[in-house]
Amino acid sequence: MEQETFPEELADALVGVQRLIRRGVRAEMPVPPLRGAEVELLRLVAARPGIGISDAARELCLASNSVSTLVNQLVRQGYLLRETDPADRRAARLLPTPAAEDRLGEWRRRRAALVRRQLALLDEADRAALHAAVPALRKLAVTLREEADQP
Numbered sequence: 753m754e755q756e757t758f759p760e761e762l763a764d765a766l767v768g769v770q771r772l773i774r775r776g777v778r779a780e781m782p783v784p785p786l787r788g789a790e791v792e793l794l795r796l797v798a799a800r801p802g803i804g805i806s807d808a809a810r811e812l813c814l815a816s817n818s819v820s821t822l823v824n825q826l827v828r829q830g831y832l833l834r835e836t837d838p839a840d841r842r843a844a845r846l847l848p849t850p851a852a853e854d855r856l857g858e859w860r861r862r863r864a865a866l867v868r869r870q871l872a873l874l875d876e877a878d879r880a881a882l883h884a885a886v887p888a889l890r891k892l893a894v895t896l897r898e899e900a901d902q903p
Contacts (some may be wrong), residue, residue: 766889777862780853784829788816791859793822794831794852802845804837813900831855 776783786794789812796808803811809819823846826832831852837843848856871879 773863773866776866777859780862781859786855789818790822790826790831791856793819794826794848794856797846798848798853798856799833801847804845805844806843808846810901826852 762863774788792812793808797803800807804839804847804900805819805823806816809816810818823832823844827834831849833847833884834844835847837845874882
């Protein structure tokens with residue numbers, strides 16, 4: 753791999769892996785199917801119960817009106833609760849429902865099983881290389897987040 757093409761090849765590989773994991777897990781999940789952005793929002797709300805729509809939009813790098821649309825869909829499906837923020841009656845706090853917690857747990861279990869199966873097909877050297885790359889990929893995610901957060 754040439755040094756000058758490495759960034760593009762890495763980005764393509766990461767996007768491809770994420771897409772195929774999402775597609776593999778989605779095929780096994782019960783209906784209704786959830787889009788990637790819906791799952792990301794559910795994961796965020798489960799990790800930070802009570803988060804507001806504006807903060808969720810910032811965290812997900814989406815427009816507030818896009819997150820509002822996602823929230824409305826997930827409320828209708830029974831995965832999110834929207835409560836009025838007692839500190840600001842104009843704002844809403846988002847909370848996961850038990851159905852959301854169950855669905856996210858199932859998503860995580862199926863995702864881990866899928867990746868575990870595929871890792872088992874690789875040789876030891878490739879598994880070790882991927883294991884060693886995880887800390888660097890996490891650092892890359894932090895720097896990408898920091899750049900996205902800058903005005």
